[in-house]
Amino acid sequence: MKFIIKQINLLKVLKQANLVLVKNNKNPILENILIKLKKKKIFLTCSNLETELIIKTNVDKEICSGKTTVSGKKLLSICKSFSKNENILIEKKKNFLIIKIKKIIFKLSTLPHSEYPKFTLFKKYNKFSIHAKKFKKIIEKSYFCMAKNDARYYLNGLFVILKNNYIQSVSTDGYKMAISTYFLKNENYITNSVIIAKTGVLELLKILNEIYEKINILINNYHLKIITKEIMFTTKLIDGNFPNYRNLIIKNPDTIIEINLKLLKKTLNRISILSDSSFYGAKFYIKNNTMKITSQNEEYETAEEKILIKKNNNNIIKFNLNTKYFLNILQHIFSEKVYLLINKNFSTIQIQEKKNSLNIYMIMPLIL
Numbered sequence: 001m002k003f004i005i006k007q008i009n010l011l012k013v014l015k016q017a018n019l020v021l022v023k024n025n026k027n028p029i030l031e032n033i034l035i036k037l038k039k040k041k042i043f044l045t046c047s048n049l050e051t052e053l054i055i056k057t058n059v060d061k062e063i064c065s066g067k068t069t070v071s072g073k074k075l076l077s078i079c080k081s082f083s084k085n086e087n088i089l090i091e092k093k094k095n096f097l098i099i100k101i102k103k104i105i106f107k108l109s110t111l112p113h114s115e116y117p118k119f120t121l122f123k124k125y126n127k128f129s130i131h132a133k134k135f136k137k138i139i140e141k142s143y144f145c146m147a148k149n150d151a152r153y154y155l156n157g158l159f160v161i162l163k164n165n166y167i168q169s170v171s172t173d174g175y176k177m178a179i180s181t182y183f184l185k186n187e188n189y190i191t192n193s194v195i196i197a198k199t200g201v202l203e204l205l206k207i208l209n210e211i212y213e214k215i216n217i218l219i220n221n222y223h224l225k226i227i228t229k230e231i232m233f234t235t236k237l238i239d240g241n242f243p244n245y246r247n248l249i250i251k252n253p254d255t256i257i258e259i260n261l262k263l264l265k266k267t268l269n270r271i272s273i274l275s276d277s278s279f280y281g282a283k284f285y286i287k288n289n290t291m292k293i294t295s296q297n298e299e300y301e302t303a304e305e306k307i308l309i310k311k312n313n314n315n316i317i318k319f320n321l322n323t324k325y326f327l328n329i330l331q332h333i334f335s336e337k338v339y340l341l342i343n344k345n346f347s348t349i350q351i352q353e354k355k356n357s358l359n360i361y362m363i364m365p366l367i368l
Contacts, residue, residue, distance in 0.1 A: 001037050001066025001092040003059040007101075008084035013044050013055045014076040016231070019206040020046045020053045021072045032069035034116045037062060045116070046072060050199040052119045053207065054232040060087065067113045070097045078106050119234050125220040126192045128162060132211035132228075134182060138169050139208070141180035141332060141359045143201050147173035154240030157195040162219070164191070170245055176325045177245060177348075177362040178332070192219055195242055200224070200235030207233050248362060250350045253341035255317060257286065258310040261338045265330050267305050271295045272323040274303040280324040281366050286317040295323070319346055320366040326351075329361040 017033050024030040027049075034045040040062045044055045075097075079088070082101055089100040092110070099106040139158065147155035150173065159170040168181045196204070204226070208215075211228055218225040226233040271282050275295040285292040289311060294304045319342075330338065333353045341350035351361040 001035070001068060002063035002090070003037055003042065004061040004063070004087055004089050005042070005057075005059045006084070007079060007082050007086040007088055009057050009059075010088060011076075011079045011084070013042075013057045013230075014072065014079055016055050016207070016210055017044045017046045017053060018072050018076050019210075020048055020051055020203055022048050024048070029069060029111050029115055030117070031071060031073065032111055032116070033072040033075065034067065034069045034113055036067040036113075037065045039065075047117050047119070048199070048203075049117060050197055051203045051233065051235040052117075053203075053234075056230055063091075066092055068092045068097060068110045069113050069116055070108050070110050074108055075099075119223065122218055122220060122223065122225060125218040125225075126162070127216060127218050129214055129216050130167065130184070132208050132213060132215045135167075135215065135217070136205065136208040138167055138180050138182050139201065139205060142169040142171050142178035143205070144328060144332065145171040145173055145176050145178040145361075146198050146201065147171075148198075150174070154195055154238055154242055157197045157238045158201045159193065159195050159242040160224075161193045162191065163193075170242070172243070172245065175322065175364050176329060177248070178329070179245065179249070179360040179362075181358040183358075193242070194219055194224060195238040195240060196224055197236055197238050200237075204233065204235060207231065248348055249360060250341045250343055250348070253350070254313070254344050255315055255340075255342040256312045256355065257291070257340040257342070259291070259307070259338050259340065261330065261333060261336060263307055264338060265327065267293060267307055268323050268327050268330070271303050271305055272327070274301045275323055279366060280322050281320055282323045282326075284317075284319050284321060286311065288314065317342060319349065321349065321363055322366055325363050329363060332361075333359075 030048055036043040040059055041056050042059055046053050078099055086101050091098045095110055097108045097110050143158050150156055161168040166181055166183045170179050216227040222237055223234050271293050274297050275282055276297050282293050282295045289309055290306050291309045292306045296302045329351055335353040339352045339355055346365055348362045
């Protein structure tokens, strides 16, 4: 393998490839990038066994085709050290990759390309298209409620539903939940639903951050694949049944509370200073147009603050919430006001940025 490529072109694809690479002492080849040269194009493949990213770009001159694997981090660092107008000569010689820039030579060790992990080929799949930024926004509005190493493995991921003319993403850890919906114009898709593993979701967000065009999404029972002109990203799916979350959504609330978002966040941050370190619990007492929030820690120190609200009835309402979870949800709302929707049974507190919102958040009350 031997070719010449401009520094600026190689740097762009190396930066993208290194988004997926992670340090792996047990399997060193996963720290490498698989480089394949064919028909004046190089294909860079990187994998962490859960996800795979393939990026292609043109070379200025192909001298000899071939493939090998080399440290992605080292190759990126070398490429960064030169200006964008430099021509880089890359050549595979025995077990080394030679990188020449003018009179400067680097010699990197390689590993056999035959040992690099491969994902299975897609055979049967459903396909749809959406702009990368829209898909990224759907994920960002919901992914933060995913569970961490929960025994209920299907909660350790993002549930994505494709149905008729909309896409919906849902995540929950059993204590809080996020639901984001986006309607597509004049589309009629085959109904499909998948659970993207947490690792895949986090890598997918990194990849989507670098894409500014429409993407094709392919889904089968085992993988989800993102395809653009230059990138092909594949992530494994979780095999399981996501819990029925629709029954928890409050459609006709008994009480609707309107609160200034900035004021609520400042209050919760102050109240949480003296909340207990185990549950971060706070008590909410709502009467007329006043919300009183109190907290107490293990040393019986207390905090109390009252804020003005708007409410659609005269009911006196009491509930307890985890302030950490509450603030986590509020960080993803960007409106001036926030709405709390509550039913008589208090099974969940529903949080929305509008009275009728496509982004819905729920938090389970605490028993203190």
